Amino acid sequence: MEPRIVFRVQAEPFDITKEIDALAGLGDDVGAVTSFTGYCRSEGGRLLALELEHYPGMAEEEIGRVVQEAVTRWPLTGLTVIHRFGMMRPGDGIVLVATASSHRLAAFEAAEFLMDYLKTRAPFWKKEHRADGSSGEWVEAKELDDQAASRWQTSI
Amino acid sequence: MTEIKLIYFALVRERIGLAEERLDVPASVKTVAELAAWLQLRGEEYAYAFENPAIVRAAIDRKHVKPDALIAGAQEIAFFPPMTGG
Numbered sequence: 001m002e003p004r005i006v007f008r009v010q011a012e013p014f015d016i017t018k019e020i021d022a023l024a025g026l027g028d029d030v031g032a033v034t035s036f037t038g039y040c041r042s043e044g045g046r047l048l049a050l051e052l053e054h055y056p057g058m059a060e061e062e063i064g065r066v067v068q069e070a071v072t073r074w075p076l077t078g079l080t081v082i083h084r085f086g087m088m089r090p091g092d093g094i095v096l097v098a099t100a101s102s103h104r105l106a107a108f109e110a111a112e113f114l115m116d117y118l119k120t121r122a123p124f125w126k127k128e129h130r131a132d133g134s135s136g137e138w139v140e141a142k143e144l145d146d147q148a149a150s151r152w153q154t155s156i
Numbered sequence: 157m158t159e160i161k162l163i164y165f166a167l168v169r170e171r172i173g174l175a176e177e178r179l180d181v182p183a184s185v186k187t188v189a190e191l192a193a194w195l196q197l198r199g200e201e202y203a204y205a206f207e208n209p210a211i212v213r214a215a216i217d218r219k220h221v222k223p224d225a226l227i228a229g230a231q232e233i234a235f236f237p238p239m240t241g242g
Contacts, residue, residue: 038242052241053165053166054241055163055165055215055218055234055236057218058215058218058219058234061218061219062218062220083241083242094241094242095241095242115242118241118242119239119240119241119242120238120239121220121239122239122241122242123165123215123234123236123239123241124239124240124241124242125165125166125167125236125237125239125240125241126240126241127166138166138167138237138240139240140238140240141237141238141239141240145242
C-alpha cells in the first residue's frame with residue numbers, strides 16, 4: 001500500500017497529538033510512530049522571538065523531494081512534516097516530523113533523516129529578536145548540520 | 157540580454173535592500189557564479205551582499221544549484237545564505 005504522505009508549510013501552530021493520532025490510526029500494521037518537534041527557545045532569556053523567513057513555493061517543493069526520498073528508503077506507512085514560518089515565541093513549535101511504520105527502526109531512522117535534510121535543504125532562515133531590544137542577528141548555519149546530513153549519502 | 161527574475165532572502169535580501177527584481181542579464185553571464193559577480197558590480201549594497209561568496213547559496217527555478225550551474229533558460233534565480241530552518 002502507498003504510504004500516506006502529508007507535508008505542509010504554514011504560519012498557524014500545529015497540534016502534535018492530532019498529527020500523531022492520524023498516523024497511529026492508519027491501520028493494524030502500524031507498530032511504531034515516532035515524532036520530533038523543534039521548538040523556539042529563549043537562550044536563557046536573551047531572545048524574545050525567532051522570525052522564520054521562507055521561500056514560498058521552493059519550501060514546499062524541497063520538503064516534497066526530501067519526503068519522497070524518505071518513503072523510497074524506508075518502509076513507512078505514513079509520514080507527516082509540518083514547517084512553520086513567521087514569528088515564533090519561546091515554547092512555540094517550529095517544525096514537526098512524524099513517521100509511522102510496522103517497526104521502530106524504520107520510523108526512527110526516517111524521522112532523523114528527514115530532520116537532517118530539512119535543516120540543510122529546506123529554504124527557511126531564522127532571525128533573532130532580542131529581549132534587550134537591540135537589533136537581532138540572522139542565525140548562522142552550523143557545520144554540524146551539514147555533517148549530520150552528509151552521513152545519509154543521497155543524491156538529492 | 158535576457159530578463160530574469162531575481163529573488164533574495166534573509167541576509168542577502170537585507171543587504172541588497174530588495175526582495176526581488178527583474179534584470180536584463182547580458183548573454184556573457186553564463187553561470188550562477190558569474191551572475192553573482194556581475195551583480196556585485198551594480199553597487200555597494202550588492203558588493204556587500206556577495207562579499208563572501210562562500211556563504212551565498214543559489215536556486216534556479218526553485219531547485220538548489222552549485223555556483224557553476226548554467227543560468228540559460230532560467231525563469232527565476234534566488235540567492236540566500238545557508239538555510240537555518242528546522
